[in-house]
Amino acid sequence: MTETPAPPDSGEVRINALEPWPDTVEWKPVSPSLIRVELVRLAIWLVILLAALITGWLLVGHWLFGAGVGLVLLFGAWRAFVIGRAVRAWGYAERERDLLVRHGLLVRRLSIVPYARMQFVDVTAGPLERSFNLATVQLHTAAAASDAKVPGLRPAEASRLRDRLTALGADRAEGL
Template sequence: MSDSTPASPTPARSPFDPPGVEWTSVSPRLVRARFVVIGLVLLVPLVAGVVLATLVTPWCWSIVVVVVAVALWSGWLVPRQVRATRYAERDDDLLVRRGIMFRSLVVVPYGRLQYVDVEAGPVATRFGIANVQLHTASPATDAAIPGLGHDDAALLRDRLAARGEARLAGL
């Protein structure tokens, strides 16, 4: 009988957390900006539900209950989503990680970058944040980093554009 004990298995690393990567968080102001948008969207059905329930029929209070439930659920979910959104710049590529239940990790090689956009709507501008959108030859690439401060977004855009140009030139 041989005395061979199986080696203890090494804990499996998550495919969403590569070793040696230092992640950068997005701005916490993104939480407040998303709350404003959700509040504006939910305001119309809330007011309509209250008006209909008081003037027409009491069963319309169910609309108010649903709107309040969605608001509470969003209040719980949005901060977690923002904390889960991170990005990392490596030597050859950019990693963008997001999601809680349905997680995704997008890896964009710098040599595939065609251009980089910085976008900010009225709510994002009010909170001093912007989105950095990466464009590659593949239309399926969804590499966007939401909720960066204006200065951070501009610096990231410039760094990514420079790295993309250097990789395309073969440097």
């Protein structure tokens, strides 16, 4: 990995934007339970799509409905395989001045959210997430494109992260 030197006296190493998973930080993974949540979401959508296609096939009898069933099953199998890898690609790292959030397999994304730019932090947990004892931390900034989220956190970790980010954001904003 190539790193660019930071300005003198900053005490920070800058990260090369072309290498989205920098080795200079300690990445914290999301909970593996997020895999099960995503598999349940996938199963719900597959059941709905398959029920509609099979009903159409039984009522109309056209071969395209059968082909649709096959394609949905093929897509479901592929997506189930990819979900595990996609969840393991999620991670976050807390640094002195900012929070790094990474995710993505084919298109890797690294979001760097400076604490001073955060406007507020949400912790959400839908019914499915709550049933697996998970929550999502959503960071909001003035620029909508720079919002970041960290899904698949245990509620205690989500609360800790929310409180820490809120405190650091308030401290950094006072210095502006």
